[in-house]
Amino acid sequence: LSTHKAxxxxxxxxxxxxxxxxxxxxxxxxxxxxxxxxGAAAVIARLRPEQLEQTVDYSGLTVLHHAVRSLKFDLVMxxxxxxxxxxxxxxxxxxxxxxxxxxxxxxxxxGAAQADGDGPKIGYLLAQHMNLDSLNVRGSSxxxxxxxxxxxxxWPLVKSILYRLDDLGGKTAVMNHTKMVNNNDPPKRxxxxxxxxxxxxxxxx
Numbered sequence: 001l002s003t004h005k006a007x008x009x010x011x012x013x014x015x016x017x018x019x020x021x022x023x024x025x026x027x028x029x030x031x032x033x034x035x036x037x038x039g040a041a042a043v044i045a046r047l048r049p050e051q052l053e054q055t056v057d058y059s060g061l062t063v064l065h066h067a068v069r070s071l072k073f074d075l076v077m078x079x080x081x082x083x084x085x086x087x088x089x090x091x092x093x094x095x096x097x098x099x100x101x102x103x104x105x106x107x108x109x110x111g112a113a114q115a116d117g118d119g120p121k122i123g124y125l126l127a128q129h130m131n132l133d134s135l136n137v138r139g140s141s142x143x144x145x146x147x148x149x150x151x152x153x154x155w156p157l158v159k160s161i162l163y164r165l166d167d168l169g170g171k172t173a174v175m176n177h178t179k180m181v182n183n184n185d186p187p188k189r190x191x192x193x194x195x196x197x198x199x200x201x202x203x204x205x
Contacts, residue, residue: 025055032066033057040067041075044082052083060092068106068126073118080129087129090137098140102126106157107148113156123149123157127164135165136177143182 025047031040044052044063056062064079064086080087086102093099103126106112112119127135138144149157165173 025051028063029055029057029066032063032070035070037070037072037075041078044075044078047082049083052079053085059095059097060090062086062089062102064089064102065091065100065105068102068122069109071109071112071118071122073121073125076122077125080125084129087126088131088134090134093140099137100139101130101134101137101145103130103135103145103161104137104139104143104148107145107152107154110152112152113154119154120156120160123154124160127157127160130164132165132168132173135161135168136180138180138182141183142180144177144180146177147180147182 028040028043028047031037031043040063047055052063057066064076064083067075067079070076088101091097091100097105103123106123106126112123136144146158146161149155149161162174162177165177169176
């Protein structure tokens, strides 16, 4: 009888733990959206990687999509270290922003290149955890993270992306990436890519 009671108590405890985790998963999105970064960090530390992976809002924005807006390296790193696959996740294609990676959210932030020194580190961290396909992802405007970074003059991020592309696929991957066009009128490659590419080849950047 005592053994049976212990088994029941264990099942109840496990169920209560799951309910607490589910509550925390919903809470972390609310904290991130309200920009309570410290509160979000405390909740994230209690979540399992599987829960971080599954926690998304209506638009498909994950905890990492939201966290990069904080421009706080420690918060972003805490998520990436526990659930690195989130760096490759995109939002839902028919929502706003459509088909964006966390890196694209970051690249589109004003002032991300500075951010009191954390900006370049965040961009590098995200790029280093992304695969080739994810680095080449284009949003609903057909812009890549690199298009966005160039438009914001975020050269440290452009450099991080190009170096990661080179690590994954060599110079061919870099050149193919810089040839990608967006929905500008008329559609065009950003010529700044090629200026940066040239400087990179000769070792200036």
